[in-house]
Amino acid sequence: MQQVCSRVTRVFVGTLIHAPCLGEVIISQSILGIDPQGKILFIRPYNQLEAVKGEFEFKDTSIVQLSPSQFLIPGxxxxxxxxxxxxxxxxxxxxxxxxxxxxxxxxxxxxxxxxxxxxxxxxxxxxxxxxxxxxxxxxxxxxxxxxxxxxxxxxxxxxxxxxxxxxxxxxxxxxxxxxxxxxxxxxxxxxxxxxxxxxxxxxxxxxxxxxxxxxxxxxxxxxxxxxxxxxxxxxxxxxxxxxxxxxxxxxxxxxxxxxxxxxxxxxxxxxxxxxxxxxxxxxxxxxxxxxxxxxxxxxxxxxxxxxxxxxxxxxxxxxxxxxxxxxxxxxxxxxxxxxxxxxxxxxxxxxxxxxxxxxxxxxxxxxxxxxxxxxxxxLGLEDKVGSFEEGKEFDALLVDVNSLRSQIRADPGLSVSEKFQKFFFNGDDRNILEVFVSGRRVETQ
Ligand SMILES: [Zn+2]
Missing domain, CATH: 3.20.20.140 (Metal-dependent hydrolases)
Structure with missing residues (x-):
């Protein structure tokens, strides 16, 4: 039996937004960990970073704290x-x-x-x-x-x-x-x-x-x-x-x-x-x-x-x-x-x-x-990508509504849901800071 790898290569701490069911956008403040194969190893509540550190192997793990204007969405x-x-x-x-x-x-x-x-x-x-x-x-x-x-x-x-x-x-x-x-x-x-x-x-x-x-x-x-x-x-x-x-x-x-x-x-x-x-x-x-x-x-x-x-x-x-x-x-x-x-x-x-x-x-x-x-x-890929779930591959976008030259005018007081709506209607590639496919950050230039 193959042993499950518990090493974490990268962790994001911040807002996740996805739509696993038609008509519903799920927003959470979470920590998301990625394994060496590019799969989502865990998704836990925002305040459990210390607990997660005891559960998985953190070695050369990059921990990324998202800012209030940033969030992750599926690619x-x-x-x-x-x-x-x-x-x-x-x-x-x-x-x-x-x-x-x-x-x-x-x-x-x-x-x-x-x-x-x-x-x-x-x-x-x-x-x-x-x-x-x-x-x-x-x-x-x-x-x-x-x-x-x-x-x-x-x-x-x-x-x-x-x-x-x-x-x-x-x-x-x-x-x-x-x-x-x-x-x-x-x-x-x-x-x-x-x-x-x-x-x-x-x-x-x-x-x-x-x-x-x-x-x-x-x-x-x-x-x-x-x-x-x-x-x-x-x-x-x-x-x-x-x-x-x-x-x-x-x-x-x-x-x-x-x-x-x-x-x-x-x-x-x-x-x-x-x-x-x-x-x-x-x-x-x-x-x-x-x-x-x-x-x-x-x-x-x-x-x-x-x-x-x-x-x-x-x-x-x-x-x-x-x-x-x-x-x-x-x-x-x-x-x-x-x-x-x-x-x-x-x-x-x-x-x-x-x-x-x-x-x-x-x-x-x-x-x-x-x-x-x-x-x-x-495309028959619903078991691999399209939403954030443990075991799925990490295909994701790091979005920032306040990025350099952003066309979005987002008041800091907006709710996360409102920031997402701003991105949906006013955003463009300038708001997509990083792109990940199967856990790997890809070049976009
Ligand atoms: Zn065609």
Whole structure:
């Protein structure tokens, strides 16, 4: 039997804030200890430091006392981001999805045939997402497997937690991005092998058919088989835009719905992440629930590309797993704080339109839960990250509402709950002083 390690490498003394249950933000004055493996060894009341010192081994332990303007929160989880699109953030957003893809996205992604170009962009994406507090990200890369390997090497080097997929496209795509079925499957297998060789507990592969419009049924079926063989994650897009939904019906006229296309290809599992899902019917949501897939809600992208307004409450009421994503570069920022704020705006828009007087738009507590533990559930990581619990890995942000050049005006007399609300609505990366992944402080510059 393995002996439990009781050595403490680092202790934080101060305010912890997390949202382990939907709709509730838990605030405590605590001491939190981390073990050499980066796991949370203990969480105890604030005044028990001396007692804890007698219980665990304190040797070269760093003890960090947080100031009254500081607190720890779980790291943010971006469940949907396109790493190669990062240079395009803020560009072409006057076009709808399918035109934007052709005019901006596909030409940029074609440049990732050059792994050296990929290295520069991917380095920027990882550094900037970390600096904005994204400790876990579920990444699309381009179709190019060598560039995808570079992405994995860089994530490993920076120490972010990540899922990485080689995007698969084999039809209705520009020649520069269309690959044969065989190339797509072999590339996906090569990426899986590369991640396995890296031997990182923070990195996982995710099979990535771009969406039903650019993947043949054969390609999607083959990826479904591969996913089931290795119990790998799957990510794709669904029902982001009305024209896209029409196009899916034109391409798959015998399928009952867009969701049925994926279901029949074996792509819906408890490790599947579906991005957007704005226009799913009740029947399609029934399939999502039955297959236990997760949904990545990307409001910044949905508003920027005028794709539609997603109803988070409708998903939560059905107990379908829901997380948040930036969807760079449909979304114009890597900031999950901005995604949380626009999650509230989307939900408020729905509340204006609905005929149901009992409809409750989401509040900041719920959005914070979705950006942390909600995202962890979507990615199957809820036992590891997303909240502060003994035994979980320490993926966390040290926030200071009074940091240098902070845009937050926080009166010292505010309660902790009010300081957190200030950070939620007015904060940015300048308030995130330190970022930890699996107990290790990562660089963000
Ligand atoms: Zn996307």
């Amino acid at each position: 943010f989880i971006d469940t949907h981001i396109h790493a190669p699109q990062y240079p395009n953030t803020g560009l072409g957003l006057d076009k709808p999805l399918l035109e934007w893809l052709s005019a901006y996205t596909f030409p940029l992604e074609a440049r990732f045939s050059d792994p050296n170009y990929a290295r520069g962009v991917y380095n920027d994406v990882i550094r900037d997402t970390l600096r904005h507090g994204t400790t876990t990200a579920c990444y699309f890369t381009s179709v190019h497997v060598e560039a995808a390997k570079v992405m994995c090497d860089l994530i490993h080097k920076w120490g972010q937690r990540g899922l990485v997929g080689k995007t698969c496209m084999d039809c209705n795509s520009p020649p520069s991005l269309s690959q044969t079925l065989e190339t797509n499957i072999q590339g996906s297998k090569q990426l899986i092998a590369h991640i396995s060789q890296l031997g990182s507990s923070l990195l996982s592969p995710v099979l990535t058919p771009r969406f039903a419009l650019t993947c043949s049924e054969e390609c999607m079926r083959a990826l479904g088989v591969l996913a089931r063989e290795g119990h790998y994650h799957i990510q794709t897009h669904i029902s982001e835009n009305k024209r896209e939904v029409e196009r899916a019906h034109e391409l798959y006229p015998t399928a009952d719905s867009y969701t049925h296309v994926y279901q029949e290809c074996g792509l819906l599992t408890d490790k599947t992440i579906l991005a957007h899902a704005i226009y799913l019917t009740d029947q399609e949501l029934g399939i999502c629930k039955e297959e236990r897939v997760g949904i990545a809600h990307c409001p910044v992208s949905n508003f920027a590309l005028k794709s539609g307004v997603f109803d988070s409450r409708r998903i939560l009421e059905r107990d379908i797993k829901l997380g948040l994503g930036t969807d760079v570069s449909g979304g114009y920022t890597v900031s999950m704080l901005e995604v949380m704020r626009q999650t509230l705006i989307a939900s408020t828009c729905i509340s204006f339109q609905t005929q149901d007087p009992a409809y409750r738009p989401l509040d900041y507590r719920e959005a914070f839960h979705l950006a942390t533990l909600g995202g962890a559930r979507v």
